[in-house]
Amino acid sequence: MTKLPNDELLRVTRVAHEEIRAAVAARLEAARGTRELASRPGLEGAGDISYALDDVADAALVRFGEALAHIAPTTLIVEGPGVSRYGSGAEPGLRAIVDPIDGTRALMHDMRSAYVLTGIARDHGDDTRLGHVDVAVQTELPTSSARVFHVATAVRGLGATIERRDVATGVLLDRAPLVVESSLPPDNGFYSVSRFLPADRRLASAVESELFDRAVARKLIQPRLMYEDQWLCTAGQLLALAMGSYRFLADLRGWYARAFGVDNFTSKPYDLATMLIFEEAGVVVLDADFAPLDAPLDTHTPLSVVGFGNAALHDVWAPLLRASMTSVRERAT
Numbered sequence: 001m002t003k004l005p006n007d008e009l010l011r012v013t014r015v016a017h018e019e020i021r022a023a024v025a026a027r028l029e030a031a032r033g034t035r036e037l038a039s040r041p042g043l044e045g046a047g048d049i050s051y052a053l054d055d056v057a058d059a060a061l062v063r064f065g066e067a068l069a070h071i072a073p074t075t076l077i078v079e080g081p082g083v084s085r086y087g088s089g090a091e092p093g094l095r096a097i098v099d100p101i102d103g104t105r106a107l108m109h110d111m112r113s114a115y116v117l118t119g120i121a122r123d124h125g126d127d128t129r130l131g132h133v134d135v136a137v138q139t140e141l142p143t144s145s146a147r148v149f150h151v152a153t154a155v156r157g158l159g160a161t162i163e164r165r166d167v168a169t170g171v172l173l174d175r176a177p178l179v180v181e182s183s184l185p186p187d188n189g190f191y192s193v194s195r196f197l198p199a200d201r202r203l204a205s206a207v208e209s210e211l212f213d214r215a216v217a218r219k220l221i222q223p224r225l226m227y228e229d230q231w232l233c234t235a236g237q238l239l240a241l242a243m244g245s246y247r248f249l250a251d252l253r254g255w256y257a258r259a260f261g262v263d264n265f266t267s268k269p270y271d272l273a274t275m276l277i278f279e280e281a282g283v284v285v286l287d288a289d290f291a292p293l294d295a296p297l298d299t300h301t302p303l304s305v306v307g308f309g310n311a312a313l314h315d316v317w318a319p320l321l322r323a324s325m326t327s328v329r330e331r332a333t
Helices: 006-030 052-069 104-108 198-217 234-242 253-260 275-281 311-332
Strands: 074-078 082-086 094-102 114-122 133-141 148-155 160-166 172-177 189-193 226-228 246-251 284-286 305-308
Touching: 006 052, 006 094, 006 114, 006 133, 006 148, 052 074, 052 082, 052 094, 052 104, 094 104, 094 234, 104 114, 114 234, 133 275, 148 234, 148 275, 160 275, 189 198, 198 246, 198 253, 198 311, 234 246, 234 275, 234 305, 246 311, 253 311, 275 284, 284 311, 305 311
Parallel strands: 074 094, 189 226, 189 246
Antiparallel strands: 074 082, 094 114, 114 133, 133 148, 148 160, 160 172, 246 305, 284 305
16 A cells, blocks of 8 residues: 555544444343442453453454455454454555553443554554554543544544534534643643552652652642543543643653562553554643553553643643652652
């Protein structure tokens, strides 16, 4: 392929996402009033523990792989099922990475939305990376009480868009460019220093305390105007950065594992399948070394995700976060 058929890739991806959204909604409705979906974890899949809610996406994913194969031979990398190949041919074809439900844990309790994530790249074999993704789609899986849901899309070099759609009908309500607001203050918004497991809490609390001590000492913020949020949905948090709700995200779980030997679970590349959307929108997405985040398209590479709502917020918060991480590490050695 000399040129990716972006419109067709967006179309078949949206079809798959709508199938998954419908299946998830039906499963939530069937379990209404019970604790069935959240009663126990399921099997260990490729990347993470799966739950009963995750299984509803399986048939749609097979059809998605088959639809992509009509465009070009496709390698499909999915959190849970792992790697599958569809179609054949001499050309390199496509490589797509999918998280069918990012945010299962909150959604299965019907507490908070999750998202379907898909990133599609030209196939560079095992060397294909997040930075190769040229088309990305992120579809909200709302709670049972929601009336609207969001769909974010991006094509490399052409910007990102955000749509609101009616839950009952799927009808488009409005569409707009997804572009970060450049004049956000460093406070008066949400932040997250992620601490999802007890193993992460001591280090996360130490980094957070150092960070805000430094910010307050420099009179950069009003402490009462910083609101904490813990949302086990990486793509949801990054979308909150793009939409101006979050100021920064410090998901340092990969750093805790690497630097301190913490036995935890981390974000993986499928959680960043739609990173292109946020880059096109103007979000600054980095790793724990404060370099642009990139990773192979796989289900196992442990990642840290450091994000800022725009370049100016990066300039305020990144030096403070870096200094805080350095201080915590020095005290631990």
